[in-house]
Amino acid sequence: MTHHDKRFVQRDRDWHPPAYAPGYKTTVARSPNQALVSLMKPSASELTGPDFRTLRMGPHDNDLLLNFREGKGQDGLPIGERIIMFGRVIDQFGKPVPHTLVEMWQANAGGRYRHKKDAYLAPLDPNFGGVGRTLTDEQGWYRFRTIKPGPYPWPNDVNSWRPAHIHVSVMGPAISTRLITQMYFEGDPLIPICPIVNTLKDRDAVETMIGRLDIARSNSMDCLAYRFDLVVRGELQTYFENQ
Amino acid sequence: MKQPNSVPASELVLRETASQTAGPYVHIGLALAAAGNPVRDEEIWNEMARPEAEGEHIEVVGTVIDGNGDLVRDAFIEAWQADSRGDYQPEYDLKKPFNSFGRTATTFDRGSEFILKTVKPGSVKTADGQTMAPHINVTLFARGVNIHLHTRLYFEDEAEANAHCPVLNRVESPVRRQTLIAKREEEGGRVRYRLDIKLQGEGETVFFDF
Numbered sequence: 001m002t003h004h005d006k007r008f009v010q011r012d013r014d015w016h017p018p019a020y021a022p023g024y025k026t027t028v029a030r031s032p033n034q035a036l037v038s039l040m041k042p043s044a045s046e047l048t049g050p051d052f053r054t055l056r057m058g059p060h061d062n063d064l065l066l067n068f069r070e071g072k073g074q075d076g077l078p079i080g081e082r083i084i085m086f087g088r089v090i091d092q093f094g095k096p097v098p099h100t101l102v103e104m105w106q107a108n109a110g111g112r113y114r115h116k117k118d119a120y121l122a123p124l125d126p127n128f129g130g131v132g133r134t135l136t137d138e139q140g141w142y143r144f145r146t147i148k149p150g151p152y153p154w155p156n157d158v159n160s161w162r163p164a165h166i167h168v169s170v171m172g173p174a175i176s177t178r179l180i181t182q183m184y185f186e187g188d189p190l191i192p193i194c195p196i197v198n199t200l201k202d203r204d205a206v207e208t209m210i211g212r213l214d215i216a217r218s219n220s221m222d223c224l225a226y227r228f229d230l231v232v233r234g235e236l237q238t239y240f241e242n243q
Numbered sequence: 244m245k246q247p248n249s250v251p252a253s254e255l256v257l258r259e260t261a262s263q264t265a266g267p268y269v270h271i272g273l274a275l276a277a278a279g280n281p282v283r284d285e286e287i288w289n290e291m292a293r294p295e296a297e298g299e300h301i302e303v304v305g306t307v308i309d310g311n312g313d314l315v316r317d318a319f320i321e322a323w324q325a326d327s328r329g330d331y332q333p334e335y336d337l338k339k340p341f342n343s344f345g346r347t348a349t350t351f352d353r354g355s356e357f358i359l360k361t362v363k364p365g366s367v368k369t370a371d372g373q374t375m376a377p378h379i380n381v382t383l384f385a386r387g388v389n390i391h392l393h394t395r396l397y398f399e400d401e402a403e404a405n406a407h408c409p410v411l412n413r414v415e416s417p418v419r420r421q422t423l424i425a426k427r428e429e430e431g432g433r434v435r436y437r438l439d440i441k442l443q444g445e446g447e448t449v450f451f452d453f
Contacts, residue, residue: 005370009256011452016262017389024264026387029310030442036452037414043369044331045380045395046453049323050344054336056285092257105272113268116279117317117351129280131272167265167272175323176453180384180391182263196263199389205261231260 006047008176008233009092017199024195025156042176049174052101052135061133064106064146068114068129078128080109080147082223085183085211088140089170092234096140097177102230103133103169104144111152111162120152145223148185156195163190163197166211172232183211183228262391265384269319274348285337289347291322291361296340298327298362302435303379303396303425306356307349310443314355317386318440319348322359324379329365363398369409376404376411378423383440392450396438397424414449422448 019031110122270278425436
């Protein structure tokens with residue numbers, strides 16, 4: 001019988017950071033010792049995933065300049081460099097991934113997260129929450145408006161600092177394509193000395209996480225634009241007889 | 244434009260964007276209430292089944308434990324499961340009685356348990372027609388986890404189906420298979436399945452690549 005055989009390009013685990021990367025100290029006790037068990041013939045459990053087109057979003061869910069003040073009677077704007085963060089979600093074959101959920105979260109301009117466990121001395125911004133979500137359009141494009149987050153210190157080495165970054169979560173078409181990453185900002189001198197960035201062995205892999213200044217798409221007298229494309233695993237279909 | 248056949252085929256395939264840890268503040272982005280922040284009208288969270296959903300209503304609970312035996316209090320978890328008839332329902336719609344997708348997190352409270360409110364899934368077939376035992380696909384993210392971990396949760400009271408599940412049987416060590424089997428508890432008419440996820444060391448949970 002002709003068999004609809006869908007699969008995804010194998011994830012290259014030498015490209016991604018390894019589970020155990022002692023320069024990032026928290027990985028030491030949180031990395032499995034045993035080998036992953038490979039499923040050579042993935043099933044619907046791995047090859048399908050949620051479709052969020054019917055999730056009802058708020059009008060400013062992708063606009064972090066406005067979405068924290070909503071419903072609070074506030075009219076202030078967050079402090080910081082106003083930026084547009086935008087890009088495309090495509091797969092490894094360059095095919096756009098439409099209608100997929102892209103979520104992001106970040107610190108404020110001072111490097112402080114609005115999170116009950118963040119006690120960094122930089123102040124909270126009363127006009128900034130730091131969370132956004134959107135769906136890609138038909139061509140895979142997404143867009144957020146926000147402020148550029150600040151770098152911040154964290155307990156790893158005696159004096160470790162995170163480069164400015166925005167956490168980005170993308171669903172893609174299936175559980176197999178799920179990915180969480182971080183966008184860094186082109187030219188940030190903290191990138192090459194960050195223990196989390198340096199969990200990656202391959203410098204080319206680091207390049208996939210750099211948001212690039214796009215002056216052409218910046219808005220005059222308003223905000224700079226940073227482009228950040230996301231590549232998720234490529235989907236393959238074969239229609240040969242399976243014997 | 245590149246001349247066809249002039250470069251190795253592998254160079255025509257893009258590399259995936261590299262993974263980074265979800266970090267300690269994942270909650271502000273993906274689990275707003277757990278960060279102590281206001282929630283939006285519709286959030287993707289842990290109530291996968293509403294009371295009218297078909298099937299046996301269950302709670303799935305557990306902890307996440309690191310290589311030192313300590314609780315991982317900042318783990319973020321995603322669940323993907325079939326409905327009680329064994330069908331995945333991809334369309335995520337909070338108005339529907341059941342959604343195949345859910346999210347939960349361990350907590351900063353003393354017990355640090357994650358919880359999902361769902362129905363027991365039916366069994367799903369593999370592409371070549373073998374029956375897998377009922378299971379929930381679990382994806383785990385956390386600070387110190389550089390790339391998310393995939394595991395599965397199976398049910399203790401499905402011993403017969405578990406014994407024949409092709410995926411469980413991919414795990415060579417029968418002892419390790421047990422790390423995927425949730426224990427059934429009943430309390431005041433509520434059915435709860437418990438599975439602790441051990442990231443490292445003795446009793447380390449089986450994690451999958453696919």
